């Protein structure tokens with residue numbers, strides 16, 4: 574980690590939160606007067622790195638900054654970027670991206686949708702970067718609905734991001750806001766994860782509520798965000814997990830009723846289509862269970878019972894599941910229900926072992942759900958023909974370790990995430 578001079582960062586925060594004075598010339602360089610954002614701006618943890626072009630954020634509120642960019646950029650430009658990145662965190666764009674199953678193939682569309690919504694949040698105060706993309710459809714749509722439209726409504730040979738209103742100005746394509754915008758951990762974030770301070774999930778929720786309280790009831794987009802924070806709809810983890818299972822099933826069984834999976838041109842380059850087989854109408858489900866982690870038996874049993882309910886609702890449980898308990902060795906056991914999978918006592922905690930056992934089963938399961946505390950090595954590469962879901966059992970912890978980008982991540986924390 575390089576050290577750097579944060580004076581300009583401080584000046585940029587002040588530009589955002591200070592009230593314009595009478596002596597400030599009218600126009601775009603006067604301070605924005607957004608005092609309610611102060612708590613959020615000062616909670617960001619600056620990290621200098623040449624790996625980002627400008628600035629990006631992760632889910633733990635680390636603000637990665639290219640020191641050369643910081644030294645050169647105008648203070649209002651830095652301030653506008655700060656506001657934009659902070660809104661990604663305040664809107665929980667990473668959690669929400671996971672909830673709708675954003676993949677590496679669709680994350681550009683998600684990011685585009687999220688940035689159009691941030692542009693609208695910044696409009697009244699003229700506090701956002703001027704090159705954020707514009708949403709030309711119904712402005713009442715949520716980011717999720719915009720994302721769904723981008724993922725489905727366009728011709729398959731069109732990349733959602735390519736014919737954006739800013740297509741002639743490619744600055745948006747160069748902006749990578751980081752995992753705080755989409756939940757995909759970047760390399761430059763991962764290498765710092767063990768030793769950096771962080772804002773925990775609990776602190777992040779508290780900050781969001783404090784900032785909403787500071788903003789108070791107001792008109793426009795920000796006012797709607799304030800209302801959403803206090804009374805917004807919730808996405809329980811069960812719904813996120815069910816969504817992940819449904820997508821895996823529609824993907825593997827060719828059931829095409831899930832919009833987000835519509836093939837894009839990029840996906841078509843490497844199709845992974847498995848046609849429905851008359852011999853195998855129900856996709857196989859393998860369950861890998863970490864039996865050595867910090868999860869209590871009660872928390873694990875609860876999560877497995879919820880998973881059975883999901884399988885029942887999707888009518889996937891009728892052929893049973895294959896349970897794989899991982900300790901020092903991995904053993905596969907057929908079971909009627911996830912909750913029946915025998916829990917074998919402690920030992921090692923390497924989920925790659927369990928996933929490789931699932932991969933070698935014949936017929937190969939289409940879906941492998943790994944229930945773990947997250948403190949495990951993972952395979953480096955995706956497993957061909959098998960969707961792997963990391964179901965992280967929080968059991969009271971407010972920080973859950975990162976998972977590889979190619980896996981589907983679900984945080985089973987029983988504390989529903991506030992969205993919108």
Ligand SMILES: [Zn+2]
Pocket residue numbers: 657661687688750754
């Ligand atoms: Zn962004």
